[in-house]
Amino acid sequence: MGAQSKMAGLLDGYHIRFAEQRDIPALIAADRAASELFRPTGLIPDMGTIPESIPADELSQAIEDGMIIAVSDDQGAIGFAMSRIQGDLLYLDQVSVDPEHGQKGLGKVLMFHVFALAEDHKLSGVALSTFRDLPWNGPFYRNLGFRELPRKKLEDWMLEIEATQAESMDVSQRCFMMRPVRRGLFLLSR
Numbered sequence: 402m403g404a405q406s407k408m409a410g411l412l413d414g415y416h417i418r419f420a421e422q423r424d425i426p427a428l429i430a431a432d433r434a435a436s437e438l439f440r441p442t443g444l445i446p447d448m449g450t451i452p453e454s455i456p457a458d459e460l461s462q463a464i465e466d467g468m469i470i471a472v473s474d475d476q477g478a479i480g481f482a483m484s485r486i487q488g489d490l491l492y493l494d495q496v497s498v499d500p501e502h503g504q505k506g507l508g509k510v511l512m513f514h515v516f517a518l519a520e521d522h523k524l525s526g527v528a529l530s531t532f533r534d535l536p537w538n539g540p541f542y543r544n545l546g547f548r549e550l551p552r553k554k555l556e557d558w559m560l561e562i563e564a565t566q567a568e569s570m571d572v573s574q575r576c577f578m579m580r581p582v583r584r585g586l587f588l589l590s591r
Contacts, residue, residue: 415507417514420468420481422461427478428470429454435480435497438537455483455495463494469514471498471507482511484518484527487558490579491519493529508537512545519582526581530562533576547578 420428432454460468463483471480480498484491493515498507519527529547532538539549555563559577566572 414474415479415502415505416472416474417469417510418472420460420464420470420478422464424464424470424478425457425460427476428460428481429457431479431481431499432495432497434499434501438500467518469511469518471502471511473502480507480511482515484515486522486524487528488556489525490528491515491522491524491526492558492562493527508541509545516580516582524582526579528559528577528579530559530566530575530577532574534574539576539578542578542580545580546583547580550577550579 436454455463460483463485466485468484469482470478473479479502480496482496483494485494486492496508496511496515498511515527527547528550529542531542533549534540550559555577563572563575563577566575
């Protein structure tokens with residue numbers, strides 16, 4: 402079984418651990434539920450009647466790469482932080498928490514584990530691409546110490562991500578943000 406975080410006691414009924422392949426169906430359900438938050442914003446057109454989720458093969462690879470999840474003692478996996486190393490940064494592909502379990506600080510706890518992963522890999526920081534003004538996007542990350550990167554500082558891989566995003570959404574509403582690693586964070590152990 403995956404190891405639990407040292408912060409597990411802070412959230413009664415929840416814990417943080419590394420994902421396992423058996424978590425994929427629950428992660429797909431959590432991703433779909435979290436995606437529903439975007440439907441009324443109009444920022445992601447063509448969501449359809451059932452929001453698309455991250456494909457199972459991408460989740461499987463993320464699990465192999467050390468994906469971190471939030472787990473409800475009653476329901477299993479209800480949130481995740483999916484990241485990958487890009488150069489000297491840890492790129493946060495996505496953090497999602499099923500809204501049924503929202504507003505409990507789980508997203509913030511997942512982010513602290515992402516910061517610790519970046520530190521463990523001796524990277525200089527964590528980067529992400531997000532909607533600039535949605536409360537659970539840009540403002541959430543700014544409160545965690547992220548700062549928007551000026552366009553002239555975007556790396557080639559960031560521009561490639563932006564080009565892919567432009568196929569399905571208005572990227573003028575988005576920005577890249579970065580937060581330097583701060584030493585001395587805890588980390589999950591396997």
